[in-house]
Structure formats: structure tokens, C-alpha cells
Amino acid sequence: MAAHSKLFAGHAIRRLRRSAGLTQVALADALDISPSYLNLIERNQRSISAALMLRLAERFDFDPRRLGSEEPGGGMDGLRRRLADPMFADLGIDRAEMEEWLAAAPGGAEAFARAFDRMGQGGGAQAPDTGSITLVRREIERWRNHFADLDAQAETAADELRLTAGDLYGALSERLRVRHQLTIRILPADTLPDQIRRLDLHARQLQLSEMLDGASRLFHAAYLLGDLEARDQIDALVAGAGFADRTADRLFRRHLTAYFAAAVMMPYARFLRACEGSGYDLLLLQRRFGASFEQIAHRLTTLQRVGARGLPFFMLRIDRAGQVSKRYAGASAAPLVEADGRCPLWDIHAAFDSPGRIVPHLIALEDGERWFTLSRTVEGQGAGLGQERSIFSVALGLQAGFAAPMLHARGLDLEGGAAQPVGLGCPACTRPDCTQRSAPPRGRTLQFSERERGLSPFAFAAD
Structure with a gap:
């Protein structure tokens, strides 16, 4: 968050107080403020000071970074994103109206956000599968992509595996063989021409394509272990989501099983210690845990264990x-x-122009908020001879104010240095002088001059 930004988080403070079973008088006393001042904060008529955030962190098991992300409807950013939809363009809803809405009717703002998201971010215009993906992503972000019980179970499994062998892949293979009577077999690409993994229950084999690299083979072995040994916990999480369609259930189950696999490869406590000890050196983390850049990026968005939180990354x-x-906000909002x-x-x-190289970038959004990002290309797995190998760009980022501990940010003036102005896509961006603009902003009237051209x-x- 930019240093000059004010944080209004009355809804989150009120929810914290009620979950702790406290009256306004009791919470005000615990925070060394007056009840009347707390009342103004809860009604969003006063912002949260840095000192008050520190007191919340000290006296309650509470991460102050959650304040902004717990605002109803995702706060100003969430409402602004949803109201940028073309269906609302003629309403001319400005920032002041959104602030009044959040302050006066936070429950209504949250209800609007949920209804909009359930419709698929566009009045139901999306295909059903896209709507299912949106629902699953909302559920993942509701948990901030951190599933504590699943993480703990995976960490226990990882500790047990370390006791049996120094090589995690070998330990996983042995556990699957002894406990579940399943072996891992690596097959030639022409035997699995269109697949990277196949579970053959008749042969009792997990069959993997030879085109998979070591990190991917390790992941798929851990994925199968999760499907077998964490099924009860995953079933409970899927049931708790309460999705109305089977597609969303299956997508969420796949995410949770992959989450377990990553947590086995990168056990929480060990991984966080390595992150903090190395300054979040991504290359070192890859080598130490036998993981790919994309797997490391995924894992960094999940580090929200109570009392042992990592930096709030998005991917x-x-x-x-x-x-x-893929998109994961984690705790970053x-x-x-x-x-x-x-x-x-x-x-x-720009990462596509430098394949395999980590590209750091300090950027500034229209509201002045600064973000530090690291982008790098990754290749899809499993393409055989004669097949086009897919390529993607993965961005890992966090608010610039949190990036100081990172090795990749050393030497940068994160708060006052030059930052690239960027928008959230041309239709949502109102910067008037951008030479890269490909479309006018939504809801703005175009102006024409026969004598001048900007x-x-x-x-x-x-406006």
C-alpha cells in the first residue's frame, strides 16, 4: 500500500471484534483507544493508523495485511473492478459513491459482489465451464489459498518420507509401493503420445511420460499420494465449498490435491525458513526443493500459517x-x-523476449500504489517430438512496501524510486497520455478535434 494511502477497514475490525466475543468498549480498552473512536473506525469514518494496526497484531492473532482484503466486496478495488463492467457504464458511479456504499451498507456491497461473481462476471454471459472456474477461484481466495489442515497433513507426510530416504522421489515411490501396492513406471513418449500421466489400476501403475522433467515427476508422485492419503480432508473442503455443479467440485478437488503435492515437496516450516534465510532467492529455492519456477511461485502464494506468515505474494x-x-491473489489483494x-x-x-530469465519490475498503478514483480517464462510439460511446446509468462508480485527482504529487490528504491506507470488494461485505465493505449476507458466520453491529435x-x- 502506498505510504499516503488511507486504509478504511471498519467491516474487518467489526468482524474481528464479534468473532472474539468483545463489545466495542472491551475492544477499545484492549487497543488503548476510546469507544467513540472505535465506533467511528467501524463505521469507516476514520482510517486505521499504523500504530493501531501494530496493536491489533500484538494483542490478537491477526495479520494486519488482512484488513484491506477483508473489506466487503474486496473493498474499493473489488467494487471498482466489478463496476467497470460495460453493463454499468451509463451509471457514472464515482469513487465517492462507492465509499459511501461501503460505509453505509457493507453487507449490501458484499452481496452485490457475490451475486456478480456467481453470474460469471458479466451477467451470465460466460460459458458454464468458465463460470465454474470463477467460482472455484473465489473459494480459493476466500481461504487466501492457504488450507491449514491440509498443509499440516502434508508436512507430517514429508517428515515421514525424509526418515525413509534422502531422495524424496525415491521415498514417495517406496511409500506408494508398500502402502498402496502401486509402482511408478516411466514410459516412452510414443507410448503416451497425448498424455503426461496415467493411473493404470489394472497394472497397479502410475505411468508417467518420459518427457516430464524431474520436478514434474516428483509432483505427480506426490499428487497421487495426496489423492490416496488426504482424500478425507479434501472431501471435507470440497463439501464445505457448497458448489452447485460437479465441474466446480472436480476443479476444486484437483486444486486441493495439487496443493497437497506442493506442500509435500516444499513442507511449510522448512520452505518458509529457506525463503527468509535466502531473501526469497527463487533459483536457490528451486534447487533446494527440486521444484520448478512455477511450482515455487505457486507455493509462495500459500504462506499464511497463523504465527508464521510469509510475504503476501500473488501469482x-x-x-x-x-x-x-492461472491467477492467485493469496493474501495480496x-x-x-x-x-x-x-x-x-x-x-x-517482456519476459517472452528473454526466455528463462527473471525480469524484475517496479510498477505504479493509477492510485499510486506500488508493486514489485518478478516475471519469467516457463514451458509446458510433456510435449513430444514434433509437437509445439507451450510457453507462458509467470509473474510473482507483492506490494512494494513488503519487498525489501527480497534478494531480487536489493538496490531498488521501492518507495521513492522510478516506477513504471501501468494500468489494469486499457478499458479500465484512465491515464490520458499513454502511447500504448489500444482502447478508450469505459464510461468516458470520447473527444474529437479536427485540428489537433495527441x-x-x-x-x-x-470524468
Whole structure:
């Protein structure tokens, strides 16, 4: 969050107080403030000071970074993103109205956000499968992509595996063989021409393509272990989500099983210690845990264990056309994740020009909020001879104010240094002088002059 930004989090404070069973008087006493001041905070008529956030962290088991992400409807960023939909363009809802809505009717704002998301972010215009993906992503973000019980179970399994062999892949193979009578077999690409993994229960084999690298073979072995040994916990999480369609159930189950696999490969406590000890050195983490860059990026979005939290990262994966195939906000509340479009000035796109190289970038959004991102290309797994290998760009990022401990951010002036101005895609961006603009902002009136032409092909009214 930019240093000059004010945080209004009355809804989150009120929810914290009620969950602790405290009256306003009792919470005010615990925080050394007056009840009247707390009442103003809960009604969003006063912002949260840094000192008050520290007291919340000290006296309650509470991460102050959650304040912004727990605002109803995702707060201003969440409402602004949803109201940028073309169906609302004629309403002219400005920031002041959104602030009044959040302050006066937080429950109504949250209800609107849930209804909008359930419709598939566009009045039901999306295909059913896309709507299912949206529902699952919302459930993942509701948990901030951290499933504590599943993480703990995976960590226990990882500790047991370490006692049997120093090589995790070998230990996983042996556990599958002894406990579940399943062996792992690596098959030639021409035997599995269109698959990377197949579970043959008749032969009692997990069959993997020879085209998979070591990190992917390890992941698929751990994935099968999760499907076999964490099924009860995964069943409970899927049932608790309460999805109305089977597609969402199966997508969420797949995510949770993959979560377990990653947690076996990168056990929480060991992984967090390695992150903090190395300054979140991504290459070192890859080598130490036998994981790919993308697997490391995934895992970094999950580090939200109570009392042992990592930095609040988000992750985004795009193809060359800019289409998103993975997005996890974690605890970051990053508008870059939720945006329908991406800015071409953000180096998530430039990573394609330097395959395999980590590209750091300090960027600033329109509201002045700064973000530090690391982008790198990754290749899809399993393509055989004669097949086109897919390539993606993965961006890992967090608010610039949190990035100081990172090795990749050393030497940068995160708060005052030059930052690339970017938007959330041209239709949502109102920067008037962008030479890269490909479309006018939604809800703005275009202006035309026969005598003048600016740097941007679209001139528009300020509001």
C-alpha cells in the first residue's frame, strides 16, 4: 500500500471484534483507544493508523495485511473492478459513491459482489465451464489459498518420507509401493503420445511420460499420494465449498490435491525458513526443493500459517496473447490479479523476449500504489517430438512496501524510486497520455478535434 494511502477497514475490525466475543468498549480498552473512536473506525469514518494496526497484531492473532482484503466486496478495488463492467457504464458511479456504499451498507456491497461473481462476471454471459472456474477461484481466495489442515497433513507426510530416504522421489515411490501396492513406471513418449500421466489400476501403475522433467515427476508422485492419503480432508473442503455443479467440485478437488503435492515437496516450516534465510532467492529455492519456477511461485502464494506468515505474494500466468491461465491473489489483494486485462507496459509481457530469465519490475498503478514483480517464462510439460511446446509468462508480485527482504529487490528504491506507470488494461485505465493505449476507458466520453491529435489515439473527457 502506498505510504499516503488511507486504509478504511471498519467491516474487518467489526468482524474481528464479534468473532472474539468483545463489545466495542472491551475492544477499545484492549487497543488503548476510546469507544467513540472505535465506533467511528467501524463505521469507516476514520482510517486505521499504523500504530493501531501494530496493536491489533500484538494483542490478537491477526495479520494486519488482512484488513484491506477483508473489506466487503474486496473493498474499493473489488467494487471498482466489478463496476467497470460495460453493463454499468451509463451509471457514472464515482469513487465517492462507492465509499459511501461501503460505509453505509457493507453487507449490501458484499452481496452485490457475490451475486456478480456467481453470474460469471458479466451477467451470465460466460460459458458454464468458465463460470465454474470463477467460482472455484473465489473459494480459493476466500481461504487466501492457504488450507491449514491440509498443509499440516502434508508436512507430517514429508517428515515421514525424509526418515525413509534422502531422495524424496525415491521415498514417495517406496511409500506408494508398500502402502498402496502401486509402482511408478516411466514410459516412452510414443507410448503416451497425448498424455503426461496415467493411473493404470489394472497394472497397479502410475505411468508417467518420459518427457516430464524431474520436478514434474516428483509432483505427480506426490499428487497421487495426496489423492490416496488426504482424500478425507479434501472431501471435507470440497463439501464445505457448497458448489452447485460437479465441474466446480472436480476443479476444486484437483486444486486441493495439487496443493497437497506442493506442500509435500516444499513442507511449510522448512520452505518458509529457506525463503527468509535466502531473501526469497527463487533459483536457490528451486534447487533446494527440486521444484520448478512455477511450482515455487505457486507455493509462495500459500504462506499464511497463523504465527508464521510469509510475504503476501500473488501469482499470474499468461500466454503470448495475454490470456490468463492461472491467477492467485493469496493474501495480496492485488488488483493486478482480478483485472480483466493487462497493461502492455508491464514486464510480464517482456519476459517472452528473454526466455528463462527473471525480469524484475517496479510498477505504479493509477492510485499510486506500488508493486514489485518478478516475471519469467516457463514451458509446458510433456510435449513430444514434433509437437509445439507451450510457453507462458509467470509473474510473482507483492506490494512494494513488503519487498525489501527480497534478494531480487536489493538496490531498488521501492518507495521513492522510478516506477513504471501501468494500468489494469486499457478499458479500465484512465491515464490520458499513454502511447500504448489500444482502447478508450469505459464510461468516458470520447473527444474529437479536427485540428489537433495527441499522443494517444483516443482523447476522452476527464470524468
